[in-house]
Amino acid sequence: MTASTVTPLLSAQGLHVTFPGRPGAAPARAVDGVDLGIRAGEIVALVGESGCGKTTLARALLGLVTPTAGRVDFAGKPLSYTSRDLKSYRRRVQLVLQDPSGSLNPRHTVYDAVAEGLRIHGYDGDERKAVTQALSQAGLRPPERFFLRYPHELSGGQRQRVVIAGALVLNPELIIADEPVASLDASVRGEILALLLRLRDELGLAALVVTHDLGLAWNIADRVAVMYLGRIVETGAVEDVLTAPRHPYTQALLSVVPEAPGTPVILTGEPPDPARIPSGCRFHARCQILASGEAERTGVADACRTRDLEVLGGGGGAQVACHWARPGVGA
């Protein structure tokens, strides 16, 4: 992690995505100020509970939703939202969705599904060869045997491989994978993760892996960003964040992993609502440190309740958005 000065391949700066609420209700701030950078050849895991804005952030990075504020930079240039620029952008950045059964058209064969990207971008090389190569890279060998299969004839793992092959066929520089293994069983999950790692090593592929699974983040990511209620609350190298978490939220997440030592921390309070983000630290209403009086003792309790935290930088260094965990304060 010495390359923090290198410009990231894809980065978000002060990204906000707001969805209008029902008439009379407050709008939902799904992504509420995020800085995040992904460098070439790096796998970044974005973790957080359901509804914290992970998927919206991933969609905004792909240009599938237009940010309300802030910007997305790709290869040093701001992303342009004209349809031609988006099309060329989507040749270089690919999406892998959570549900492999849903992300393949049931009426397309495997060959058609993989070749779809080539056809969209008017690939002028040998389509069959490209499809064959992508399928074997994704671990479907021999590829010819799968050409004319339909998605319903494949297992979940095979389907997800087809989706990955469809993303690889355009030789992207970055893959954004939204819960790539959440719907798969443990054995298949291992294969898909090994595949992602191999692709990183062989092709220098960068990836943003969106997940709620800390074990997954630990296994494949170089860097991890923990998201809570639309903002990244802790980021850093995966070993640092997951072995020595500093943010109370990360600590709570880690304490409920089955094999974690110590007593699990069960968060109290109502689940977060992006339409009503609390003032001060956005986690303070559920924070176990604040509730136990620990924050009171270190004298940051007032700050927790009233003072907003700044947006964490998108670079590689370890950072935490917490009054209590700041260096010089508390533990």
Place this chain on the structure above:
Amino acid sequence: MTTAAALTWQRRRESAARFWKQYRRHRAGLLGLAALALFVVIALTAPLTVGSDVASVTEAPGRPMESPSAEFPLGTDRFGRDLLGLLVWGSRVSLLVGLLAAVLSVLIGGLVGITAGHFRGPYATVVMRVTDWFLVMPTLVLAIALATVMSRSLGTIVLAIGVTIWPTTARLVRAQTLAVESRPYIERAKALGGGHWHIMSRHVLPNVMPLILAQTTLMISTSILSEATLAFLGLGDPTVVSWGGMLQEAREAGAVSSGDWWYLVPPGIAIAVVALAFTLCGRAVESVLNPRLGVGR
């Protein structure tokens, strides 16, 4: 890719066989198909069996208004023409107009439905309000108005029926398009860089096709009924023989009051049977192809 193409064909044959196997379970559908096959054979072989001379007024073989006999099984009309021959000859126009008008209406309805479901926004609002307007307009009145202002020809009738019965198709196709558009593979196609045309033609159309097919079969019977109605009201092409036109002539000749049943009943039954046959087929196709009706694919 020769082997791949062969395999694709094999797959298509297999899925056709699967379709037929499921279709066979619908007894009403089989009955409709048999009736339909009979009518199509009669219509296609009409030039051989009766020939176009059957409609000639000057060379009519019998005396006017003969009741059924061995020579004329269904009697003769007011010009002395053979009514059985006219019935056979008239099936050609009824089937042709029904088919063309149904195809036209499904084309319009499919186009409107897919684009309205895909683009949403102001375009969809405007288009769907137009659809609603057509939906609440009495179809027959609109068709009569159209048939009156345009010249008398078969094309006019096809057009008048086609542009008045599309709104139900448009609504159905739009609903199905909305369902398909919410599937993750549409998002994947977008993320791959696919534009509107790509998504509509490669993803939405194949998925709404079964619905469109079933709707076409159902629309044919509506079109045949509309054609007969327009012809009965005297808005058809007077130079061609059709079942509706025969009914209208019978009415003009006073067949109702004088009790000449053979003039009235056969065309009426023919219209009813063909419309019924298409409806039965359409329902069977719909339940085979549309998984929402509980018959899996």
